[in-house]
Amino acid sequence: MASTTTRLDQQYGSSVRSVWASVLAAISTAFLRPGSWRDEDVAVFQRQALPVILAGERRIASLTAAYLEQLYRVEDPRAPRVSLDLDAVTGSALRGVDPAEVYERPFVELRTALSKGESLDAAVARGSHRLETIAKTDLQLARTHTVREVSADMPRFTYTVRVLQGEYDCALCMIAATQRYHKRDLAPIHPGCDCLVKTVTADYDPGQVIDEDRLNAIHDAVEAALGTFDRGGRAVDYRKIIIAREHGEIGPVLGYRGQRFTGPDDINIPT
Numbered sequence: 425m426a427s428t429t430t431r432l433d434q435q436y437g438s439s440v441r442s443v444w445a446s447v448l449a450a451i452s453t454a455f456l457r458p459g460s461w462r463d464e465d466v467a468v469f470q471r472q473a474l475p476v477i478l479a480g481e482r483r484i485a486s487l488t489a490a491y492l493e494q495l496y497r498v499e500d501p502r503a504p505r506v507s508l509d510l511d512a513v514t515g516s517a518l519r520g521v522d523p524a525e526v527y528e529r530p531f532v533e534l535r536t537a538l539s540k541g542e543s544l545d546a547a548v549a550r551g552s553h554r555l556e557t558i559a560k561t562d563l564q565l566a567r568t569h570t571v572r573e574v575s576a577d578m579p580r581f582t583y584t585v586r587v588l589q590g591e592y593d594c595a596l597c598m599i600a601a602t603q604r605y606h607k608r609d610l611a612p613i614h615p616g617c618d619c620l621v622k623t624v625t626a627d628y629d630p631g632q633v634i635d636e637d638r639l640n641a642i643h644d645a646v647e648a649a650l651g652t653f654d655r656g657g658r659a660v661d662y663r664k665i666i667i668a669r670e671h672g673e674i675g676p677v678l679g680y681r682g683q684r685f686t687g688p689d690d691i692n693i694p695t
């Protein structure tokens with residue numbers, strides 16, 4: 425069974441990665457190619473990018489539903505097919521905010537930087553980074569919302585766990601991967617998080633298996649985030665240093681205990 429689910433994880437993981445790559449490439453091109461970022465450019469960008477993002481979210485949702493169904497068949501070969509309303513797990517359903525409003529933010533970011541005297545290059549880089557973070561977050565929300573929706577109809581599954589995908593791993597994800605969450609709760613994410621979220625039975629225990637390199641990376645990241653951290657505290661239960669904080673738009677977000685919203689950029693929470 426373990427090898428079956430590992431193979432499923434890999435197939436699903438690589439399908440999702442290719443959706444991420446194509447969506448991010450297409451919207452980045454749409455943002456950069458005009459070479460100007462005025463009001464009329466916002467409308468042109470949105471006409472090109474919003475359908476691409478929505479199609480990406482729907483693809484992630486479909487892939488995720490099919491993956492969970494396969495996982496569930498390992499537990500119960502006679503399980504009925506699940507149905508999923510794609511509109512409920514994509515688009516404005518994710519944040520409760522019109523995507524047109526959300527995808528204007530990279531332009532606002534860019535103009536704000538310009539108004540503060542930053543160079544055009546630096547301002548464009550900020551806008552691009554904001555766009556990428558927003559889109560990654562939305563693609564990941566399509567996944568977590570689908571997991572919550574679909575697993576509700578899978579009585580043998582109780583929890584969700586995450587499987588690190590490697591591409592955008594951060595210390596928070598490494599720690600969070602040692603925990604399980606009840607399936608009715610939206611899996612907490614982190615901006616840029618690309619973790620695979622899977623459903624498991626009540627017997628499953630993710631354990632605290634983190635190798636020395638990863639543990640060091642966690643200590644470094646915590647130190648960078650909090651300014652100080654007891655490096656001698658090797659026995660610290662690192663699971664206790666992360667918390668899930670409710671964010672108005674994107675739901676539970678992983679953060680370090682003691683960390684404020686005004687933390688370093690990489691653990692800040694752009695919306």
Ligand SMILES: [Zn+2]
Pocket residue numbers: 593594597614616617618619
């Ligand atoms: Zn993650």
